[in-house]
Amino acid sequence: MAESDEKRYAIGEAARVAGVAEHLLRQWERKIPQLKPKRDRANRRYYTAADLAIVRRVQYLVRHEKMTLDGARVRLAQELHGEGRPKSNREAADLVDKIQGEVRAMLDLLDTV
Numbered sequence: 001m002a003e004s005d006e007k008r009y010a011i012g013e014a015a016r017v018a019g020v021a022e023h024l025l026r027q028w029e030r031k032i033p034q035l036k037p038k039r040d041r042a043n044r045r046y047y048t049a050a051d052l053a054i055v056r057r058v059q060y061l062v063r064h065e066k067m068t069l070d071g072a073r074v075r076l077a078q079e080l081h082g083e084g085r086p087k088s089n090r091e092a093a094d095l096v097d098k099i100q101g102e103v104r105a106m107l108d109l110l111d112t113v
Contacts (some may be wrong), residue, residue: 006049007048007049009048009051009081010046010047011026011037011044011047014037014055016046017052018055020056025039025047027069028058028069031070032058032073033073034054034077034080035058036071054076054110056077057076058072
């Protein structure tokens with residue numbers, strides 16, 4: 001699907017779909033660098049499905065995890081750059097194995113002291 005074929009949402013429609021107020025979307029645009037809706041020739045902002053996914057994630061972090069916008073910005077940056085939570089069960093298991101290995105190495109160091 002070409003970019004021009006992608007569904008575009010005006011700010012009012014995006015606000016309804018995401019369940020937030022329009023003024024919050026504008027505020028989040030200023031404070032969350034990952035949320036940058038495009039603008040048309042008349043300078044009206046329009047949101048794509050990717051923008052709405054970011055809005056929903058910010059909304060979850062702020063409302064359910066009780067983060068500030070700054071905290072949500074940092075978490076979102078980590079998630080978008082592949083940091084933070086494991087993305088699969090295999091990654092989680094590998095992380096647990098790595099942590100166990102590090103703990104064993106620390107315990108071995110303590111035993112030699």
